[in-house]
Each structure stands twice: as structure tokens, then as C-alpha cells.
Amino acid sequence: MKGRILIDKNNDQYKFVEKDGILVRVANGLEHKNLRRQYMGENPLRTKQNGDLHPDFEGWVRSNYPTKGSGKNMRVKIGNKYYPVNKLDQAHKVDAVKWWNKEGYKAGKKSDTVKDFMQNRDNYTLQPRSRNRSDGGKIRETYRDPHPSTL
Numbered sequence: 001m002k003g004r005i006l007i008d009k010n011n012d013q014y015k016f017v018e019k020d021g022i023l024v025r026v027a028n029g030l031e032h033k034n035l036r037r038q039y040m041g042e043n044p045l046r047t048k049q050n051g052d053l054h055p056d057f058e059g060w061v062r063s064n065y066p067t068k069g070s071g072k073n074m075r076v077k078i079g080n081k082y083y084p085v086n087k088l089d090q091a092h093k094v095d096a097v098k099w100w101n102k103e104g105y106k107a108g109k110k111s112d113t114v115k116d117f118m119q120n121r122d123n124y125t126l127q128p129r130s131r132n133r134s135d136g137g138k139i140r141e142t143y144r145d146p147h148p149s150t151l
Contacts, residue, residue: 090125
């Protein structure tokens with residue numbers, strides 16, 4: 001995979017490839033953002049196929065946060081401000097990559113242990129999308145390979 005090495009302000013080197021005009025960080029020859037999906041799977045559902053909020057998600061939000069409105073028009077109070085529900089991310093309380101590198105890799109990609117971590121809403125909090133993605137971009141860890149015994 002051809003790419004370029006960039007050095008950040010901390011003198012750390014990272015390999016990037018250009019994809020659709022965007023530089024994407026590469027780890028172990030794979031795009032970093034895809035390792036999470038490949039190893040851990042998806043977050044719990046937020047919406048149904050028709051775009052409406054998934055009832056489990058809406059119930060979880062209502063039981064954990066002050067809300068106004070309902071469905072796609074729901075606004076959720078985070079701190080002192082109400083945000084449209086579609087501007088919020090389900091953020092892991094423990095960063096997914098950190099959990100994977102400490103525990104998940106031992107169980108193997110998309111194992112029952114990993115799926116339980118990913119699908120358990122108790123492992124999540126809501127965050128404004130911009131904050132969650134900014135925080136995620138600051139993490140200096142990459143996903144380690146699954147333990148050989150799980151392959």
C-alpha cells in the first residue's frame with residue numbers, strides 16, 4: 001500500500017494513504033478507521049431502516065438524559081445545553097481502542113466478549129458529535145492484532 005509518512009508535532013510518525021482526497025491513517029497495512037469495524041463491529045443501533053429512532057435507543061436516551069420532544073425531533077440535554085439527537089454520538093466511556101488493546105484482542109475479533117462490550121449501552125454516554133470525534137482523533141493508540149490463539 002503506497003502512502004506517505006507524516007511526522008506530527010510530537011515527532012511521532014504515521015503512515016497515511018489518500019482516499020477520495022482525504023488522508024487516512026494506516027495501521028498494520030489497514031486503514032485505522034476500518035480496524036475498529038473489522039475487529040469490534042458496530043455500536044448499538046440508533047435508527048431503524050426508515051430513519052426513525054430505534055425504540056431501544058430512544059428509551060435509553062430518555063432514561064438517562066433530560067429530553068424535549070420525541071423521535072427525530074428529540075433534543076437531549078448534555079451539560080447545560082440541549083442538542084438535537086442527530087448531532088450526538090454514542091461515545092464509549094472507555095475508548096474502544098484502549099479496551100481492545102487491553103482486553104478485547106484476547107477474545108478475538110467480533111467474539112461474544114467483544115460484541116457484548118460493543119452492544120452494552122451501559123458502556124456509552126452521549127456526546128456532541130464534534131467533541132467525540134475530536135477526542136477520538138487525539139488517541140495515540142492503534143488497534144493491535146487479535147491474539148494468535150483466536151485466529
